[in-house]
Amino acid sequence: MFDIDYTFHWITVWNVFPEMLSAALVTLEVAITSMIVGLIIAIFLALGKDSKNELFRTPAVVWIEIARNTPALFQIYMAYFGLGAFGIHLSPYIAVLAALIFNNAGYLAETLRGGFAAIPRTQMSASRSLGMTVFQTYRHIILPQVLRIVYHPMTNQMIWSILMTSLGTLVGMLELTGKTDQLQSLSFRTFEFYMVAAMMYFVIAKLVLLGSKLLSRRLFRGDA
Amino acid sequence: MKLMKKLAFMAVAILALGTSASGDKLDKIISKGKIRCGVVLDFPPMGYRDAKNKPAGFDVEYCKDLSKALGVELELKSMSFAQRLPALNAGKVDVVIGSTSDTLARAKSAGFSIPYFVFKLQVMVKKDAGINSFADLKGKKVTAALSTTPETEFLKNAKDMGWDSSNYFSSKSESDTHLALLQGKADAIITTDTTIVELLKSDKYKDYVAGPFVPNYDDFVSIIVKRTEYGMINYMNLFIHQQVRTGRYEELNKMFYGNSPVRKLTVDGIYY
Numbered sequence: 001m002f003d004i005d006y007t008f009h010w011i012t013v014w015n016v017f018p019e020m021l022s023a024a025l026v027t028l029e030v031a032i033t034s035m036i037v038g039l040i041i042a043i044f045l046a047l048g049k050d051s052k053n054e055l056f057r058t059p060a061v062v063w064i065e066i067a068r069n070t071p072a073l074f075q076i077y078m079a080y081f082g083l084g085a086f087g088i089h090l091s092p093y094i095a096v097l098a099a100l101i102f103n104n105a106g107y108l109a110e111t112l113r114g115g116f117a118a119i120p121r122t123q124m125s126a127s128r129s130l131g132m133t134v135f136q137t138y139r140h141i142i143l144p145q146v147l148r149i150v151y152h153p154m155t156n157q158m159i160w161s162i163l164m165t166s167l168g169t170l171v172g173m174l175e176l177t178g179k180t181d182q183l184q185s186l187s188f189r190t191f192e193f194y195m196v197a198a199m200m201y202f203v204i205a206k207l208v209l210l211g212s213k214l215l216s217r218r219l220f221r222g223d224a
Numbered sequence: 225m226k227l228m229k230k231l232a233f234m235a236v237a238i239l240a241l242g243t244s245a246s247g248d249k250l251d252k253i254i255s256k257g258k259i260r261c262g263v264v265l266d267f268p269p270m271g272y273r274d275a276k277n278k279p280a281g282f283d284v285e286y287c288k289d290l291s292k293a294l295g296v297e298l299e300l301k302s303m304s305f306a307q308r309l310p311a312l313n314a315g316k317v318d319v320v321i322g323s324t325s326d327t328l329a330r331a332k333s334a335g336f337s338i339p340y341f342v343f344k345l346q347v348m349v350k351k352d353a354g355i356n357s358f359a360d361l362k363g364k365k366v367t368a369a370l371s372t373t374p375e376t377e378f379l380k381n382a383k384d385m386g387w388d389s390s391n392y393f394s395s396k397s398e399s400d401t402h403l404a405l406l407q408g409k410a411d412a413i414i415t416t417d418t419t420i421v422e423l424l425k426s427d428k429y430k431d432y433v434a435g436p437f438v439p440n441y442d443d444f445v446s447i448i449v450k451r452t453e454y455g456m457i458n459y460m461n462l463f464i465h466q467q468v469r470t471g472r473y474e475e476l477n478k479m480f481y482g483n484s485p486v487r488k489l490t491v492d493g494i495y496y
Binding site: 085184189 | 306309310313314329330332333334370371376393394395396403408409
């Protein structure tokens with residue numbers, strides 16, 4: 001009935017497990033960096049898109065639209081092979097990082113816009129009338145509220161980021177999927193290696209979720 | 225009436241046994257009337273797409289010959305080098321005729337026939353890159369297709385010579401190596417001498433030449449089937465032997481390799 005006459009050799013995976021762990025660290029590194037940098041850029045993109053000044057609005061709109069409406073794989077390919085055609089050679093790591101920052105910034109900008117929309121405009125007028133600059137208002141009053149509102153959608157984006165790093169394998173980056181591919185190509189135990197990698201992604205995602213819950217308790221102490 | 229029912233029941237049971245899943249893979253292929261043959265189509269002239277985008281090549285011809293010998297319909301499945309063994313073990317194809325080198329590491333996970341072709345591993349570089357011997361590759365950016373013998377042999381030689389392997393990167397497929405070389409992401413690619421000759425015929429590669437050989441290595445390639453399918457392995461061995469005996473091997477050699485000498489598929493001093 002089932003054509004399965006395959007015997008699993010788990011020991012082959014166990015022997016190289018430390019290499020997979022260090023690759024998982026690379027995955028986390030890229031995901032976290034792209035989230036943080038992406039978030040910072042996203043703040044500017046969100047404000048830019050709502051701005052009345054076309055000089056800020058157009059680049060913001062273009063960035064967000066391309067980031068959200070094209071596949072992440074396409075963005076990674078563009079960063080690695082696309083720029084390569086123009087002679088700009090980014091290493092796989094940098095190309096994937098750049099593409100994911102681009103992608104994250106676009107998605108987070110939309111999430112943040114929702115957050116900004118929830119803050120009444122009167123808060124800005126009130127703080128300006130108290131003598132605070134625009135920058136100070138954003139820094140101390142508006143952004144903390146916005147971050148509180150968008151925190152949970154952001155953890156979704158964080159997990160998405162972690163899983164999207166797996167596309168890096170297609171441009172030769174040695175994050176978890178890339179390393180798994182390389183290791184399974186030496187021993188040809190494809191099933192064993194990919195099953196273990198899938199479980200590792202699951203565990204990483206759950207750990208990040210746990211970490212973000214603990215972090216939110218610290219950051220938003222005193223909230224309901 | 226009861227006797228008729230009994231006879232009918234027995235007839236159905238015997239027929240069901242005849243078409244049950246108890247035969248081996250060879251039986252299943254013959255009774256299904258179709259063989260799924262995996263080929264690699266970015267590796268000319270063993271496998272490539274012709275001007276009409278149809279699969280063509282030495283390996284593709286062998287697939288056609290095999291299906292003709294078995295008297296079944298052929299279904300070709302295109303895959304990259306790295307996908308050959310996974311596709312076989314997952315049951316996506318019945319056999320792979322994709323220039324699979326017969327390494328001992330692979331033989332742990334797939335069943336290998338006797339060799340049906342042999343290559344020399346060679347480097348392809350830009351004309352003025354100054355890479356004239358294998359040792360000149362030190363420190364240069366090198367790539368080869370993931371999981372292939374060009375990759376493993378290069379890394380083995382690099383390790384023996386004490387180079388660090390940080391200048392080497394794997395490409396996901398053979399066509400990715402071509403792209404890497406053309407874009408300058410790699411200074412040199414490791415592949416087979418036969419495919420380099422074929423690639424250099426096109427205008428895209430007019431600034432490139434065949435470089436040094438990878439030393440001391442004859443790349444024998446086999447047909448692969450699932451490791452436990454002994455019936456298939458025996459059939460493939462006979463098939464390959466017959467291809468040579470009947471002159472078909474020489475005929476295909478002429479078709480795809482012109483006047484280059486027919487390659488010897490045996491090693492002296494030992495059975496095949």
